[in-house]
Amino acid sequence: MLRIFILEDDFMQQARLEQAIEEAVKTSDVAYKTLEVFGKPQQLLEAVTETGNHQLFFLDIEIRGEEKKGMEIAREIRARDPHAVIVFVTTHSEFMPLTYKY
Template sequence: MLNIFVLEDDFFQQTRIETAIKKCMDDNKLRYRYLEVFGKPQQLLEAIKETGNHQFFFLDIEIKGEEKKGMEIARKIREKDPSASIVFVTTHSEFMPVTYSYRVSALDFIDKGLSEQDYQEAISDVLIHAASSINKTVGDDSFSFRSEHSQIQVPFSDILYFETSSTIHKVILTTKKGHMEFYGKVSDIAKSDERLYQSHRSYVVNPENVIRVDKANHTVYFENGESCFVSRMKLKGLVERIALR
């Protein structure tokens, strides 16, 4: 199911796009987990808890008079999530070429000046396309995990390690690009992909990205100075896995 986010600071346009989205989903019998509309960029960014091609963003380009604010937000989203779908809904279609310099790979531009019928059709087209893409087979270099409350999809090569969060029932994923927290169990993650290795009851690592093992201090190191624990019992197995790379 899609998670749909909207960034739009004009109340009329908020209502317009929310109505169009709900009509599309109802008419086409499509399901979404949630639909959230935000007027402030930071609110939207803080609400992102998952990654993957089920994450869909409608972004206005101009926010609070800042002409390219939406593009900056798109770039931040894209840094965290290469698989998310991003669509700009804007009066600034002349900015279309500029998106290439922001490296955001927008799925489409929808002009706010369209007639209601054409506007509805444009919104429906991109949502139907996104919904049909969710269940397509992910590439070998993708890691996918789904629990009752979370769904993530990230490039496997970016994964450093997972660790149990201090927040109950949550896990923190550390990648080459940063951190994300989601609902899940470290033990379930270890079982979900044979390329991973549970190095400790609280940690699961990607052996492909281990750059050094400190056997004396039971610590494994990754790039960017990241590190995590490996238990005494798991140390030999991890070293063997690394040797097979």
């Protein structure tokens, strides 16, 4: 069953993203096991204990006050779980080309 992870440091954006995902899941009848929200990269990495295509990650590209940003966290997730689905989120439109390059 699907596990959904959110990494977002801004509380307002966390709430918006969580709400949007919950609404999308309801309207598509997708069953999920957990939806976990994290503000710090290390907390998220510690919570990832499984592997497989049943994991979905929404990662903020820019995490204030953290050495590891969304791109670096994505690399660590991909090393642990090559089948995980990773979605980058940001309020900074200038980062969009960067995500395509990545």
